[in-house]
Amino acid sequence: xxxxxxxxxxxxxxxxxxxxxxxxxxxxxxxxxxxxxxxxxxxxxxxxxxxxxxxxxxxxxxxxxxxxxxxxxxxxxxxxxxxxxxxxxxxxxxxxxxxxxxxxxxxxxxxxxxxxxxxxxxxxxxxxxxxxxxxxxxxxxxxxxxxxxxxxxxxxxxxxxxxxxxxxxxxxxxxxxxxxxxxxxxxxxxxxxxxxxxxxxxxxxxxxxxxxxxxxxxxxxxxxxxxxxxxxxxxxxxxxxxxxxxxxxxxxxxxxxxxxxxxxxxxxxxxxxxxxxxxxxxxxxxxxxxxxxxxxxxxxxxxxxxxxxxxxxxxxxxxxxxxxxxxxxxxxxxxxxxxxxxxxxxxxxxxxxxxxxxxxxxxxxxxxxxxxxxxxxxxxxxxxxxxxxxxxxxxxxxxxxxxxxxxxxxxxxxxxxxxxxxxxxxxxxxxxxxxxxxxxxxxxxxxxxxxxxxxxxxx
Amino acid sequence: xxxxxxxxxxxxxxxxxxxxxxxxxxxxxxxxxxxxxxxxxxxxxxxxxxxxxxxxxxxxxxxxxxxxxxxxxxxxxxxxxxxxxxxxxxxxxxxxxxxxxxxxxxxxxxxxxxxxxxxxxxxxxxxxxxxxxxxxxxxxxxxxxxxxxxxxxxxxxxxxxxxxxxxxxxxxxxxxxxxxxxxxxxxxxxxxxxxxxxxxxxxxxxxxxxxxxxxxxx
Numbered sequence: 001x002x003x004x005x006x007x008x009x010x011x012x013x014x015x016x017x018x019x020x021x022x023x024x025x026x027x028x029x030x031x032x033x034x035x036x037x038x039x040x041x042x043x044x045x046x047x048x049x050x051x052x053x054x055x056x057x058x059x060x061x062x063x064x065x066x067x068x069x070x071x072x073x074x075x076x077x078x079x080x081x082x083x084x085x086x087x088x089x090x091x092x093x094x095x096x097x098x099x100x101x102x103x104x105x106x107x108x109x110x111x112x113x114x115x116x117x118x119x120x121x122x123x124x125x126x127x128x129x130x131x132x133x134x135x136x137x138x139x140x141x142x143x144x145x146x147x148x149x150x151x152x153x154x155x156x157x158x159x160x161x162x163x164x165x166x167x168x169x170x171x172x173x174x175x176x177x178x179x180x181x182x183x184x185x186x187x188x189x190x191x192x193x194x195x196x197x198x199x200x201x202x203x204x205x206x207x208x209x210x211x212x213x214x215x216x217x218x219x220x221x222x223x224x225x226x227x228x229x230x231x232x233x234x235x236x237x238x239x240x241x242x243x244x245x246x247x248x249x250x251x252x253x254x255x256x257x258x259x260x261x262x263x264x265x266x267x268x269x270x271x272x273x274x275x276x277x278x279x280x281x282x283x284x285x286x287x288x289x290x291x292x293x294x295x296x297x298x299x300x301x302x303x304x305x306x307x308x309x310x311x312x313x314x315x316x317x318x319x320x321x322x323x324x325x326x327x328x329x330x331x332x333x334x335x336x337x338x339x340x341x342x343x344x345x346x347x348x349x350x351x352x353x354x355x356x357x358x359x360x361x362x363x364x365x366x367x368x369x370x371x372x373x374x375x376x377x378x379x380x381x382x383x384x385x386x387x388x389x390x391x392x393x394x395x396x397x398x399x400x401x402x403x404x405x406x407x408x409x410x411x412x413x414x415x416x417x418x419x420x421x422x423x424x425x426x427x428x429x430x431x432x433x434x435x436x437x438x439x440x441x442x443x444x445x446x447x448x449x450x451x452x453x454x455x456x457x458x459x
Numbered sequence: 460x461x462x463x464x465x466x467x468x469x470x471x472x473x474x475x476x477x478x479x480x481x482x483x484x485x486x487x488x489x490x491x492x493x494x495x496x497x498x499x500x501x502x503x504x505x506x507x508x509x510x511x512x513x514x515x516x517x518x519x520x521x522x523x524x525x526x527x528x529x530x531x532x533x534x535x536x537x538x539x540x541x542x543x544x545x546x547x548x549x550x551x552x553x554x555x556x557x558x559x560x561x562x563x564x565x566x567x568x569x570x571x572x573x574x575x576x577x578x579x580x581x582x583x584x585x586x587x588x589x590x591x592x593x594x595x596x597x598x599x600x601x602x603x604x605x606x607x608x609x610x611x612x613x614x615x616x617x618x619x620x621x622x623x624x625x626x627x628x629x630x631x632x633x634x635x636x637x638x639x640x641x642x643x644x645x646x647x648x649x650x651x652x653x654x655x656x657x658x659x660x661x662x663x664x665x666x667x668x669x670x671x672x673x674x675x676x677x
Contacts, residue, residue: 027657032658047487051486061479063476082463084463135653152658154656190580194576223666224607252632262648263596264628266650267647267648270643276642300474304479
């Protein structure tokens, strides 16, 4: 994966100045927020959120047992299991499978873990074309970009931009009707489905009790990527395992609603291994690659609950920061509030030191999280960790004094006067010049509320 | 094949879990649904029909197999190839016999030997049975020994019986899951869809654009 989160400051400055991007994002995310709210009207969201949180908490705190049970059952179903600590190891294994089947083309359905390991560019180096088959992913692949949203990868692109892209890359006529563009993508991808040997997918859930792989989608591309091929490789994180189908029913009520405002997505595939003796189609082999890549390091830490995430993307849609800068600014395949946690936790604080600060800490993300991750508290804790190790002496001086000021009323009153006096000069604007290009600060009144109340000016 | 990292990963998991307490969640038996349909067929069917209609699909209740055939015959494209799943042949003799008189019809057993993907893609419509239907979401659950035709076709006709209809996903996922058999299950909820371009809904992406569910009364 091409991780560019260290360049967050320059990336977000570039993105925030793009008016078209902000308009596309604002329109799409506000619509998603409305649809989500409507879809939850028929169910008890607090109840589901609590149940889901408890189920995930239990699953993660028993991860070794559930993984073992899943592994046993999946092997019994005929699947081959491979554990990979690193993306390099996962990619090498997938390449081995592809070469065993002589695959030249792979059809890939949408999956965050495959983005995390960068399997598409990796296979390309060995002459294997891996084609993204989800429409949004296909669009960003044609554009040579990375997805900018967890569930809506091309959210940053307008129909006009997509029409131009299709015209240049696959020779379609210039027509920006989404139905036309979708039909053109279907036409091109249908041939890929009918000729590819290898199918690559992620997994939304793994069922320990039965060894099933659960894949949730809307377009039907995952169904084809896992059915029409000789070999299917599932690549997923070790944290995706849950106990049984009874637990799955809770997540089925949450995932579609949280991600796209649907009661249930168009397709949920419960896959139980390769083609059986009584079956006439389906893959001859199914390989399940279980990736760690830093996940197990979170166990036993205060960030363990980040492993509960089901990648619905709801926190992105409600985040004022994401809405302004979009997904590419984060420089990671995991953008938005959850990405600001996952990226430094998986790839190291030193590789994404600014991301936990890309939040207003408004708490919208925590409110909508279907599994109740306290995202904004987690972000705050990450800030403490990062700054306690790497804060500059100026920052340490400021925050030390800020703390003292907030704890002492006399000092607070004195500092309020100083700030109000400064605000009437251009000095404050000069000191905070990084703040002003994108924001306005209200005028400070000449006297504080307390002073006005004391003098009887306010009753 | 290369050696994997199983032992290293499990060691890391065990090390982490030693520092956190083991948690056991109590499961509530409460349904999360605020509005539940009545248990009778008509209430369930109305709920199913309305959910599927919202998604752009269609559910109808018919008296008998003759009526089911009329519906399939009228809604499918007369000159385009139709694929009939084995379940139809084993459960609905009259419907099977009527369908076999149509042009360009293939039945699962005769077609399934040595077929290739391009052949399967030629079917514009498929007729199949189902494992169950879910009123809560307008979902049909397919359990099939042949995956591709139903995934590639433009039109999907599902023939079901009243007894196949369950109120909610709770019944499906808390039933004895051994009944799922050793096979794969596919939950299909309305037409294939996307809103990846400016959040505008488009149906019929890679899977069926038209989904018809026919409930047989008799």
